[in-house]
Amino acid sequence: ESNALNALDKSKIARTSPYTVGKFLTRLPVDDRRVVLRLLNIEGVAEVLSEMDSEDAAEVIEAMRQARAVKVLEALDPDDSADIVGDMEEANQHRLLNDVNPERAETVRTLISYPEDSAGGIMTTDVATVPKEFTVRQTVDHLHTLHDEFEHIYYVYVIDKNGHLLGTVSMRDLVMAKTNDIIGDIMHTELRGVLNVLTDQEDVTLVMAQHNFHALPVVDDDNRLLGMITDDDVIDIIQQEATEDFQKAMGAGGDESLNDPIAESVRRRSPWLLVNLLSAFMAGGVISLFEEQISHLTILAVCMPIVASLGGNAGGQTLAIVIRTLALGDFEDQDARRVLIREATKACLSGIIVGLIAALAVGILGHHWDVSAVIFVAMIISMSYAGLAGALIPITLRKLKLDPAQSSQMFLTASTDIVGFAVFLGLGSWVLL
């Protein structure tokens, strides 16, 4: 691999988008990463790091000489540098920030003090601000003094002497205004979508999706402007949250990736498999209550997984929809009762259809029409339960202020297995023996 890397040259790397270089780096061992990064100048390194996972980027910076690391950190956007520093060992954080220019170091220290998944943890502090007394011309002159990181800025925020947010002016407003217009006269003061610094990132994405703004201002409890969140940050967060929901629901790590070290993945997944083992033993315990009956009538053992499997999958259909509805903020607490009833009804109707076909198949294939009748009834009951459970589990987890997605698929199949076995074997023993 290193040989191939030696063939790389500066011009090739420079022509590749920082995003692609970042993706490529993530998959290299630490030593090879250094070989690649040596081909880039400070700004180039900063661009690449800003496209990488902050954990990976932190590793890269920790492996650099202090002087270069400091320069790279200063070349990054404040929010990116804070994300990266936040993922370093505490000792390395202090060592590095001592050499970074004091203003930036202070900003980074403030930013990493906010929870990583709050508005404060995501926002950038590179915000263009002006007093409301400025003219459009003064504002434009001020924008000229700001450095390149402000390139993608769309709004100028209007603040008073104490930093309180008074209004916003968009670049378009500046284009459309006359140069002598006063900012206070043209600014928008009906501010929608202002975020508190401690707002959870999932709520940030919902607010951003609701208002079609390119950036939202972030303020403290006293309405003092602290930073802003742009919609390209939000796009990354939405992807990340969607990944988390799906992976956690299935019992994997929320931010686990295919390239994580094998030992790390096993360590993260095993606890949930052990929980699953416990629940599987409970299901086994239910079956063991009917060992006597099974030895007399082995078709019970043949059919019981059919009932359990359909229950698990019918519940999973509901589960997925409920988790996404919760994630999109489209669920109100007062809906709970209605949703539970409707989902149980849907699963019950599916149970009638599927149960009927299952019963016919067992009757025709096995000539056990009595078993058919038991399957039919057991399937309706266990699938109705599954629909109820598929809605109840995430709703309850949320009510308990837990993550509604966390391993909910495992909890679901645990309970549908237990109910499926109990209903089918109980009914079967009673009717057939």
Add this chain to the structure above:
Amino acid sequence: ESNALNALDKSKIARTSPYTVGKFLTRLPVDDRRVVLRLLNIEGVAEVLSEMDSEDAAEVIEAMRQARAVKVLEALDPDDSADIVGDMEEANQHRLLNDVNPERAETVRTLISYPEDSAGGIMTTDVATVPKEFTVRQTVDHLHTLHDEFEHIYYVYVIDKNGHLLGTVSMRDLVMAKTNDIIGDIMHTELRGVLNVLTDQEDVTLVMAQHNFHALPVVDDDNRLLGMITDDDVIDIIQQEATEDFQKAMGAGGDESLNDPIAESVRRRSPWLLVNLLSAFMAGGVISLFEEQISHLTILAVCMPIVASLGGNAGGQTLAIVIRTLALGDFEDQDARRVLIREATKACLSGIIVGLIAALAVGILGHHWDVSAVIFVAMIISMSYAGLAGALIPITLRKLKLDPAQSSQMFLTASTDIVGFAVFLGLGSWVLL
């Protein structure tokens, strides 16, 4: 409910955000929707409809008098009106478009001719364009002539006489430039992230996430500018794609919502449950091969679902990560072999840990140390298989140009059930009897 609606007044509705009114409307019967919408003026109705699902919005418009429907359609953004018209009955489309002003009707007809999930199906045609000979002042004057829908526009696109895209100028560039500067001199011509009109919407989201632009231009095969896609559209699509992936993986409809009519949900979910029924019968078939052995040794029936359940869940952990990796565009075809081996290894190691604990528990609880040994080995085999299958199923579906998410959780548990039962019962019959 209608009584409560009558108490609503115009001022209350006007103070509520269009997004919230839209959410509220979605949950009302069609007649009540009309009561609410009658309180709004044409622009208000248009704003609310643009926040609703296009299907729901189409229903609302189809229930309006023709004259009002036409006015509302003309007040909507072209992309929104096309989405809504696209969801109407064909007869209603023609009837409505005949009365809409010809230019808009033409735009809508063009837009609905693109596939709904392509760049053409998402883009807006409200694009500000100028020739490269314009000065900044002429450009600003031109922007003044454009109507309000252009409010959120961030880029002006520079085109030649035949509509070919030459470059872009951001609002910020206009602010920073002098009024006599020539657009051709200040425009950016290194255009990254230009989308072909037929690009799939999932790829659109990846391109948008990669380049931090607020809007991407959409062109035809000859590089003629057709429209643009803004990042607030992309945010909605990303949410929609994430919902689709998760819900489809679990065998529900990709765009199914909790409020869909019960019969509709049952109709969409049942086919997958019937596929599941077939696979469950195959698993039952495997068990029926061992009926004799089960009648002699019922502990086999007790333990077999434990092995199957752990397999299903271990495979699900891998499945979720692979589906998300595919969705985020982070998977290269040449990775397949490596991913399969690694995921099988992870699941195998989990199998050793969980299998050991399961074996100990069965030994201690049931004093069946021979069954313990069988469980231990069966669990390692079936979980290794599950890890492999969890990666192989979505990767294969994608290779076949099918949706890698579609019902993959069902295919997975079907196969892990069959393998789990076969391995455990086969091994158990051989060792224990």
